[in-house]
Every structure is written in structure tokens, then in C-alpha cells.
Amino acid sequence: MIAPTDPECWISEYGDELYRYALSLLGRESDAEDAVQETFAAALRSLEGFSGRSSEKTWLFGILKHKIADHLRRESRYWTVDDSGEEGDAFDRFLENGRWARPPSDWGDPERSLENRRFWEVFGECLGHLPVGLARVFSLKVLEERPMEEICAELGISSDNANVRMYRARLSLRECLDRRWFGKDGGRNTGD
Amino acid sequence: MRSMMSCKEVSALVSRSREERVSVLERMKIRLHLTFCEACSRFERQVRFMDRAMKDYVRKDPERGGEAPGLSEEARERIRQALRGRKNQ
Numbered sequence: 638m639i640a641p642t643d644p645e646c647w648i649s650e651y652g653d654e655l656y657r658y659a660l661s662l663l664g665r666e667s668d669a670e671d672a673v674q675e676t677f678a679a680a681l682r683s684l685e686g687f688s689g690r691s692s693e694k695t696w697l698f699g700i701l702k703h704k705i706a707d708h709l710r711r712e713s714r715y716w717t718v719d720d721s722g723e724e725g726d727a728f729d730r731f732l733e734n735g736r737w738a739r740p741p742s743d744w745g746d747p748e749r750s751l752e753n754r755r756f757w758e759v760f761g762e763c764l765g766h767l768p769v770g771l772a773r774v775f776s777l778k779v780l781e782e783r784p785m786e787e788i789c790a791e792l793g794i795s796s797d798n799a800n801v802r803m804y805r806a807r808l809s810l811r812e813c814l815d816r817r818w819f820g821k822d823g824g825r826n827t828g829d
Numbered sequence: 830m831r832s833m834m835s836c837k838e839v840s841a842l843v844s845r846s847r848e849e850r851v852s853v854l855e856r857m858k859i860r861l862h863l864t865f866c867e868a869c870s871r872f873e874r875q876v877r878f879m880d881r882a883m884k885d886y887v888r889k890d891p892e893r894g895g896e897a898p899g900l901s902e903e904a905r906e907r908i909r910q911a912l913r914g915r916k917n918q
Binding site for chain 2: 644645647648652653654656657661662666670673674677678681730731734735736737740741742743744747748751757760761764775776778779785796799800803804807808810811814
């Protein structure tokens with residue numbers, strides 16, 4: 638058996654899971670690899686701090702989340718206005734009179750999809766298609782579970798700007814899920 | 830005074846209301862609009878669903894595993910080296 642807290646084993650035991658998680662939120666392979674490496678390095682430094690209260694995996698994931706949040710905050714400095722989406726794209730979604738150009742379709746009972754592995758793949762892919770500055774605000778908000786104002790202050794963006802980003806992220810994600818999942822039979826027939 | 834908002838305004842407001850408190854008047858306008866507009870009602874439900882899914886996505890990810898590619902052999906080796914370096918410091 639492997640010793641429970643042996644840094645040499647971390648890579649083989651948890652490397653892939655940590656990496657996939659980081660990749661889903663950071664979007665770039667090299668960034669995800671760096672985050673995993675930094676996580677192990679930080680864990681190694683605070684090995685004594687790990688008391689076994691939580692599982693080793695939970696502990697490592699906790700460190701990784703901090704690393705990811707740090708990364709997103711650093712990266713936010715380089716978001717351009719374009720990352721919040723073209724001004725025009727929100728307009729394309731609505732007619733001149735303000736009504737939906739393509740009204741949202743009926744998703745039935747979407748909660749059923751949460752049990753479906755394939756749904757999560759599609760969800761991850763749809764997230765991946767969001768412009769960087771949209772997806773990151775969304776991730777950070779969910780990751781940190783803090784008031785939006787605090788996150789905005791740290792990112793150096795106004796709350797209006799954050800609202801626009803969240804709105805566009807939701808519009809885009811919704812369209813992608815509509816197209817790739819719920820619009821087809823796949824969403825309703827979640828038997829598999 | 831215009832009491833009915835357009836779908837475009839309502840959808841933006843529905844989204845904003847997930848992040849911050851909107852005024853009582855704005856909440857009433859949303860309610861009123863949703864009563865008559867199936868498209869925006871769907872949007873509102875879908876927004877709530879997506880927020881929840883996003884939470885699950887972040888939280889459950891550790892248990893999901895799956896077919897997504899893991900660390901490459903090069904990355905693995907690089908991290909191993911880095912860890913060794915630190916350990917021996």
C-alpha cells in the first residue's frame with residue numbers, strides 16, 4: 638500500500654483529477670499544469686498543516702481552488718473590452734421591438750440531465766466556447782461564493798461590467814446547451 | 830410611465846437579479862412580464878438551472894473523472910522534478 642501522505646504519490650493518485658478540474662476552469666493546458674504543480678508545491682510546504690481532518694484529496698482540491706482563483710485574478714488584468722462580447726451580439730438575439738429573435742425552447746425537466754455523464758461533457762464544452770472574460774467571471778463567482786462586489790473590486794471591473802458579462806455568459810451558455818443538448822432528444826431521454 | 834418591459838430588458842434584469850438585489854418595482858415588473866411571456870419564463874428557469882449546474886460542475890468535478898485527457902507524460906515528469914527539487918531543499 639502507498640503511504641497516505643507521500644508527495645511522490647500525489648501525481649499518480651490525484652494528478653489527473655486535479656488537472657481536469659483546473660483545465661475546466663482555466664481553459665488552457667499549460668495554465669492547468671502550472672496550477673497543479675503550484676498546488677503540490679504549496680501542499681509540500683504546508684505538509685505539517687495537514688492534520689488529516691479532511692481527506693488528502695479534499696485538502697489538495699482546497700489548495701487548487703485558491704491557486705485557480707489567484708490565477709483568474711491575475712489574468713483578469715488582460716481581459717479586453719472585447720472579452721465581454723461584441724456589443725452587437727446581445728442585439729442579434731432580440732428583434733427591434735425587444736422580443737426574442739429565437740425564443741428559448743422548452744427544456745422539460747432539465748434536472749434529470751444532471752445525472753447524465755454526457756451532459757457534463759457538453760456543459761464543459763459549452764463553457765469552453767465562451768469568450769475568456771465571460772467564462773472566468775462566471776467561474777470565479779461560483780468558485781468563491783462571495784458577493785459579486787468583492788469579486789469585482791478584486792478584478793478591477795465595475796459591477797455594471799460584471800453584470801453585462803454574466804448576462805452574456807448566460808445567453809451564450811443557454812444557446813449552446815439549447816443547440817447541443819436540450820434542443821435534441823438527448824436532453825429529454827436521459828435514460829442512458 | 831412604461832410599465833411593460835421588453836424581453837430584452839427583462840432577460841437582462843433576470844440575470845442581474847441573480848447577482849444583486851433588484852428593487853421592488855423591478856421585481857414586480859419581472860413578475861408581470863413573466864406572467865404573460867412564456868419565452869422569458871423559460872429563460873428565467875434556464876438561468877436558475879444553469880447557475881445550479883455551474884455549481885455542481887465546480888463542486889462535483891473531483892468525483893466525475895471521465896474520458897477527458899489527464900496530465901501528459903511530460904507534464905507529469907516536469908512536476909515530479911519540481912517536487913523533488915523542493916523536497917531536497
